[in-house]
Amino acid sequence: MNMVKYTAFIFIIALIVVFSFAIMFPKSFDQIRKAAELAIKTGQLQIGGKNPRVDQIYIEDKACTPSASGPGVLGLADSSVNKVIKAYIADDNGNCNAATATAYVCDPNAATCNQATRIWQSGMTFTNSPDGNVHCNFTVSSNFPLWFYYRWGDWKINVTVSDPSSLYNNTVQYWYYNILNAVEYPYNPTGATIDFGALPTVGEWNDGRGGGGTTGNYIKNTGNIRVNVTWNSTDFTCQSGTCTGDIIPITNSPDSFCIDRDTTRNGGTFSQQCMNANELIQSWYIPTGKPASIQRCTTSACTGATEDDDGGSPNDAYYYQWWHIYVPNVREGTYQDSIQWTGIPCPTCGG
Amino acid sequence: MFKYEKLSLITTLLILLSFQAVWSFGITEPLPVGLKLLRGDSQRFFFQIQAVSSTNKLECTYTITGMDPLIINFDQDSVTVDAGGVENVYGTVTVPETAPVKTYSGQVMVNCAPPIGAQEGTGSRLQQSMAVQFNLNVVGALEERKTETIPEEQPKVSYIPTFTILVIIIAIIAIVYWFISKRKKKK
Numbered sequence: 001m002n003m004v005k006y007t008a009f010i011f012i013i014a015l016i017v018v019f020s021f022a023i024m025f026p027k028s029f030d031q032i033r034k035a036a037e038l039a040i041k042t043g044q045l046q047i048g049g050k051n052p053r054v055d056q057i058y059i060e061d062k063a064c065t066p067s068a069s070g071p072g073v074l075g076l077a078d079s080s081v082n083k084v085i086k087a088y089i090a091d092d093n094g095n096c097n098a099a100t101a102t103a104y105v106c107d108p109n110a111a112t113c114n115q116a117t118r119i120w121q122s123g124m125t126f127t128n129s130p131d132g133n134v135h136c137n138f139t140v141s142s143n144f145p146l147w148f149y150y151r152w153g154d155w156k157i158n159v160t161v162s163d164p165s166s167l168y169n170n171t172v173q174y175w176y177y178n179i180l181n182a183v184e185y186p187y188n189p190t191g192a193t194i195d196f197g198a199l200p201t202v203g204e205w206n207d208g209r210g211g212g213g214t215t216g217n218y219i220k221n222t223g224n225i226r227v228n229v230t231w232n233s234t235d236f237t238c239q240s241g242t243c244t245g246d247i248i249p250i251t252n253s254p255d256s257f258c259i260d261r262d263t264t265r266n267g268g269t270f271s272q273q274c275m276n277a278n279e280l281i282q283s284w285y286i287p288t289g290k291p292a293s294i295q296r297c298t299t300s301a302c303t304g305a306t307e308d309d310d311g312g313s314p315n316d317a318y319y320y321q322w323w324h325i326y327v328p329n330v331r332e333g334t335y336q337d338s339i340q341w342t343g344i345p346c347p348t349c350g351g
Numbered sequence: 352m353f354k355y356e357k358l359s360l361i362t363t364l365l366i367l368l369s370f371q372a373v374w375s376f377g378i379t380e381p382l383p384v385g386l387k388l389l390r391g392d393s394q395r396f397f398f399q400i401q402a403v404s405s406t407n408k409l410e411c412t413y414t415i416t417g418m419d420p421l422i423i424n425f426d427q428d429s430v431t432v433d434a435g436g437v438e439n440v441y442g443t444v445t446v447p448e449t450a451p452v453k454t455y456s457g458q459v460m461v462n463c464a465p466p467i468g469a470q471e472g473t474g475s476r477l478q479q480s481m482a483v484q485f486n487l488n489v490v491g492a493l494e495e496r497k498t499e500t501i502p503e504e505q506p507k508v509s510y511i512p513t514f515t516i517l518v519i520i521i522a523i524i525a526i527v528y529w530f531i532s533k534r535k536k537k538k
Binding site: 009 | 376403
């Protein structure tokens, strides 16, 4: 009798433990339940001579679409994010678990998506089957690294599948790489300063400033679209020292504060763009002979002369930037202004 | 006067700008994309503010323009993004019954700056604004409608109360069993 009681007691305790596990960890419990269900399914359908097919492709568990405007996917500025690609494959022969599948990912520039036009590819491995290997879930062996510099827009994935009899098929479906508008200035992953340094001369221009005195700082497009950047600045006002009440006015007539891609004012390879003290008036920074935008990188580092989206030299996605400032006769001290810059993505700028 | 100017030329030392930390951010186009809503519909959306390469915490505000007469409400008016972090900004767009059927192309503008005090004594307060487009279609027919449920941030659930309740239940069962066993032994 005691044995029966003990057994009943242990059974109740076990039920409570299982019940509590299910409440506390519902996802894990569901996975265990599904695994148990699969383990007891033994039926298999055998039909010869049928090609396998790819019914559905997923990126980060979102169903891709047969035409453009697929599910939106987000990238990460100046980084890559690994995306899981899955496919739901069918084979009426009932042996889709033995199929060989490969995923090809193509950017918006590719008219068709295949091995020749892909940005990235990976073999896919069988994960499980809900119905005795008539339908199978496959997932990529290594995840797709979605880099910040890949172009925004409608992307494609081609999943090609073949069975042990070398019968094959493929499907192309779409997803959308959401616009990521990101620009970094000053660009230096280990830390950087915008520093005009000690300006020794008053009553004249101090050219080629911005990164610890007479050096510049890099600006980098860390997103996936060309960006138009506008700058403006308030007047510099005295903050400390013996300059109380003094200001360094920022004006366009005459110019007093300019941004440039070289250290030479009124000359050099690029012309400077000067800004106004009125914060409502913004100055477009338009390099001579270049589109009014910071281009998109085509590599992660983006340091090469041609590693921008037009492929031409110099690099218009990652470059040095300098400042020229005219300092009138003001007294010694520390001056401050307020610089604001605005980045507007330019979907129609190309790239 | 001349003496003063000459003295200035020799001794003036101007430290105009000196930011001691990198700060920058990016924003993403709102998700979901390609929405097609009917009049009277409401749809949740979100976009990300990314400060992955920033060494400063950022305080950000945001606005949407160009979407009238659609009604757009953000869950919060502003957000603080930790250095190196990413924050989702959630909102709801509602289509009034009188809204014209057409494509709406608006602009999300995000303005971020380090918190006041983060740049004290070292130069200017630098402000950065980034924009991104927000496109949405208002359609007239039900079969054209396309909506999508976004993954909302789940509130962090503490399992401690559930666990405590289970421990108490087990303890009660054990005590009852012990009590019954003891009574039977006495008999």
